[in-house]
Amino acid sequence: MDFNLIWRSVVLALIALLLFRLSGRKSISQMTIPQVAILLMVGTVLGSGISGKLGNALVSGAILLGILVLVEWITLKWNGGEKVFKGGSVVVIQNGRLVQSHLKKLRITVDDLEKRMRAAGISRIESVQFGTIENNGLFGYELMPEAKPVTMGDLERLLKQNFPQLNLSAPASQAPTLFSELEGGHNEDIPSRLH
Structure with missing residues (x-):
């Protein structure tokens, strides 16, 4: 058994996870053309690093991700860059x-x-x-x-126009929402296996 091959595989897999984590949280279906192209190239380079020189693979992977960061920065700062690199709607x-x-x-x-x-x-x-x-x-x-669906605002305006005697200022619900847990955690006792 070649322990050098195992060691390289583990190191490159961990580095790939770190690099892809740094590249963003988008799923493949949400990625733009430059993101998919560069991430595929990074995968190829890191894959070749398993059987080749580890240092060269790491440097190449870092350069490719640097290019991706540069492209993302250009598209953020320059509208024309977004059109060139990512295309438009x-x-x-x-x-x-x-x-x-x-x-x-x-x-x-x-x-x-x-x-x-x-x-x-x-x-x-x-x-x-x-x-x-x-x-x-x-x-x-x-x-x-x-x-278009009717919004609560639309419904309230319609009701006020037709039934001015109605008191529509109901208090907002104080029940916790899915977003409440982002601020303070779960308010209920939820088994730890379900978190």
Whole structure:
């Protein structure tokens, strides 16, 4: 058994975990083209380091992640850099109609777009005023005015207009929410195995 190979594998796996952790919390589906490309190259370099020279693999991996950080910084500071490195949003639905030329350019089928719409809870293309494919591949949309859900503010305004005698200033709920635990931890007794 080659203990040198085992040692290199363990070291490079730990370094890869650290480097990928430093690169951000996005899942693969949320990554932009530069992020995916550079992280794939880092994986290849670190993989070759198992059988090759460990020092060269570490330096190459660090350089590639440095390039990724530089690209992210450029796109943060310069809007044109974001367009160059990451691309922009592409309108695929406009005023309830498909923009087929843009779907073709993105190589997205209508079936794939419909899957994304169903995942967003949209059942009709005609209900979408603007639909976009974002640079990370996610579907963004704005519904037609008649398809937008009613908000509590909308409902309160409507009730006040039609029933001015109603007292609508109900106290806000004091029950803890999922966000409350971020500030002070769990208020309930939850078994430690479920945390």
